[in-house]
Amino acid sequence: MSADPRGYYRILGVTTRASQEQIKQAFRSLAKALHPDLNRGQDTTAAFQAVNEAYSVLSDPAQRAAYDQTGSPEPAPQARSANAGAPPMSQPVYEVEPYTCVDCGCVSPRLRHIKYTQVVSYLVGSYKSNIWGVFCEACASKRLTKASLITGAFGWMSVPGLFYSAHALGRNLTGGQQENLINLEICTRQAVYYLMRGERSNARIAATDARAFAGGVNEGWWNDNEKRRARELIPIIEKVMSQV
Ligand SMILES: [Zn+2]
Numbered sequence: 001m002s003a004d005p006r007g008y009y010r011i012l013g014v015t016t017r018a019s020q021e022q023i024k025q026a027f028r029s030l031a032k033a034l035h036p037d038l039n040r041g042q043d044t045t046a047a048f049q050a051v052n053e054a055y056s057v058l059s060d061p062a063q064r065a066a067y068d069q070t071g072s073p074e075p076a077p078q079a080r081s082a083n084a085g086a087p088p089m090s091q092p093v094y095e096v097e098p099y100t101c102v103d104c105g106c107v108s109p110r111l112r113h114i115k116y117t118q119v120v121s122y123l124v125g126s127y128k129s130n131i132w133g134v135f136c137e138a139c140a141s142k143r144l145t146k147a148s149l150i151t152g153a154f155g156w157m158s159v160p161g162l163f164y165s166a167h168a169l170g171r172n173l174t175g176g177q178q179e180n181l182i183n184l185e186i187c188t189r190q191a192v193y194y195l196m197r198g199e200r201s202n203a204r205i206a207a208t209d210a211r212a213f214a215g216g217v218n219e220g221w222w223n224d225n226e227k228r229r230a231r232e233l234i235p236i237i238e239k240v241m242s243q244v
Pocket of ligand 1: 101102103104105106135136137138139140
């Protein structure tokens with residue numbers, strides 16, 4: 001009999017003598033590589049299922065031992081009775097890396113990609129800077145307050161500054177410029193991350209926001225690529241909603 005009849009080790013890219021830790025690491029990097037965000041326009045579902053199946057067997061010592069001996073993950077009858085009373089085998093989980101706040105590093109269901117403008121004026125001109133990143137609510141409001149204070153205090157001291165400041169203040173006060181698709185990506189990923197961790201209320205918060213960002217998908221200001229990506233994400237959001 002082949003040492004790897006169903007190709008589980010080959011699928012994960014490890015040897016039949018790999019440690020549990022090596023198997024886990026191989027699974028993690030494959031799960032990341034097959035993530036839909038990195039594979040736009042390609043269907044990686046089948047590949048992911050194969051990886052998931054291989055991992056579900058090899059990550060469980062009893063199933064792995066049975067597979068190594070018989071080529072099937074089913075424990076032999078005597079092994080099964082020896083395991084009676086053991087806790088049920090854990091299900092493999094699709095591990096999703098959450099987005100984190102660039103300022104404080106926290107993981108939150110309410111992270112947003114925010115772009116805002118800050119204007120500092122000199123006697124003969126003004127300097128306008130665009131700042132963007134993924135922020136939690138607290139850090140976003142600190143950033144926006146600071147930008148608006150700097151702009152409010154120094155932005156009006158020259159004629160170009162006068163023009164830029166009015167525009168920048170208006171944008172900052174409405175929450176900066178938020179790009180819906182980027183925020184849809186962020187909220188969807190946070191929703192899946194929290195669902196996988198069993199944190200349903202956080203999953204619901206993120207999925208509800210994701211739904212709102214996806215709401216305008218049929219409007220003219222979404223281009224075709226954006227619409228396609230949004231339509232890939234919407235079923236994921238609905239799936240999360242149905243489980244929270
Ligand atoms: Zn933060």
